[in-house]
Amino acid sequence: MGDSAYSFSLTTFNRTGKLLQIEYALNAVANGRTSLGICAKDGVVIATDKKLASTLVDTEQVRKVENITDGAGFVYSGVGPDYRVLVRKARKSSQSYYLTYREPQPVSQLVKGTASVMQEYTQSGGVRPFGVSLLVAGTDADGTPRLYQVDPSGAYFGWKATAIGKNYVNAKNFLERRYQEDMELEDAIHTALLTLREGFEGEMTSQNIEVGVVSTTDGVFRRLTPEQIQDYLDEAS
Amino acid sequence: MSILEYNGAAIIGMAGKNCVGIASDNRLGAQIQTVATDFKKVFSMDDKLYVGLAGLASDVQTMHNLLKFRQNLYELREERSVSPKVFSNLLSSLLYEKRFGPYFIEPVVAGLDEKNEPFLSAMDLIGAPSYHEDFVVSGTATANMLGMCETLYKPDMEPEELFETLSQALLASVDRDSLSGWGAVVHIVTKDGVITRELKGRQD
Numbered sequence: 001m002g003d004s005a006y007s008f009s010l011t012t013f014n015r016t017g018k019l020l021q022i023e024y025a026l027n028a029v030a031n032g033r034t035s036l037g038i039c040a041k042d043g044v045v046i047a048t049d050k051k052l053a054s055t056l057v058d059t060e061q062v063r064k065v066e067n068i069t070d071g072a073g074f075v076y077s078g079v080g081p082d083y084r085v086l087v088r089k090a091r092k093s094s095q096s097y098y099l100t101y102r103e104p105q106p107v108s109q110l111v112k113g114t115a116s117v118m119q120e121y122t123q124s125g126g127v128r129p130f131g132v133s134l135l136v137a138g139t140d141a142d143g144t145p146r147l148y149q150v151d152p153s154g155a156y157f158g159w160k161a162t163a164i165g166k167n168y169v170n171a172k173n174f175l176e177r178r179y180q181e182d183m184e185l186e187d188a189i190h191t192a193l194l195t196l197r198e199g200f201e202g203e204m205t206s207q208n209i210e211v212g213v214v215s216t217t218d219g220v221f222r223r224l225t226p227e228q229i230q231d232y233l234d235e236a237s
Numbered sequence: 238m239s240i241l242e243y244n245g246a247a248i249i250g251m252a253g254k255n256c257v258g259i260a261s262d263n264r265l266g267a268q269i270q271t272v273a274t275d276f277k278k279v280f281s282m283d284d285k286l287y288v289g290l291a292g293l294a295s296d297v298q299t300m301h302n303l304l305k306f307r308q309n310l311y312e313l314r315e316e317r318s319v320s321p322k323v324f325s326n327l328l329s330s331l332l333y334e335k336r337f338g339p340y341f342i343e344p345v346v347a348g349l350d351e352k353n354e355p356f357l358s359a360m361d362l363i364g365a366p367s368y369h370e371d372f373v374v375s376g377t378a379t380a381n382m383l384g385m386c387e388t389l390y391k392p393d394m395e396p397e398e399l400f401e402t403l404s405q406a407l408l409a410s411v412d413r414d415s416l417s418g419w420g421a422v423v424h425i426v427t428k429d430g431v432i433t434r435e436l437k438g439r440q441d
Contacts (some may be wrong), residue, residue: 098328102326112314
């Protein structure tokens, strides 16, 4: 980035103290498909709406929920291609961590690192901020389940439950009503699906959503298969 | 003249029952001449984490500072202490980074892990680690130290017996090495704390 003709940042303050590029990036996020996450006492679940432009699109090939380390995964709302860059960088940096320490990177460190990258793109020459907000699910160094949100500005927040993208306000209200401190992972998955269905345009099936889960029993982050998603959907009906 | 033998050192790490000991001699030399008799080569990174650095004295001190730097950053960022295993791997990575212009040290890591089980590792100057359940040695008298440890060591020693064994092994080894000696320092680390003792050996 530094060797281009642009040695100055494109993200600059306006008179009222706002960084408009970041505001606009947040707009791009708010226009993206809904994603949400819930942190239970024995695990974390993240899910997203995978509705695509046409029924002809092969939804199996589209990956929105991605593993970063064995124990942590991302999902996003916003601009897909920007997300893929972040996933790539995060995977590389967590492997680099493992190479130095021979210990898996804790999710809190993963979040700080990714947030730091996103912040750099708001203060470097010739680049624009990433048009995505991320939801990060994983277990921390001591095994506690954690859910984080990372915004285009590089700000990050720990959440008990949250939603981003289109319709996030309604989704968050729904979550506020349904969330309980001692929720178990299975309940959290059900609640996540119910919340996703609330704002869903058309019928929600195992083909047009993606769900990722990490449980404290083994600390491994996994995407649910369409069959597993179908089982949860069947139970919910 | 070998750079690793310029200053002289003798370090032993030894495991006991829920305790670990690490000891070093006190000599700092410039080849044949003794320059100091109180040169510390074993450093406490944490209550239950010790590192012994044998080799070129300049690199011993530099690496100690570098390790402290990295440990501090780790603990600030991760909000937890470094475990012996992670510390050992970090040290290994730091040494290999300088593969083609290495630090002239051969370190020993001794500590108690989260479950208060002994941890011992030793590595060469470019970071090749080896892990042992009984003892590790490093310095200019390794042949002597290995012989003494192999003879005197037995598993599951209590802290007091570990101290005796470690002390005897080190003192006898340095007496046959002109580059190490002038007394010793022995640390015995248990879950309840560390006991550090100075040994007076032959002052030559």
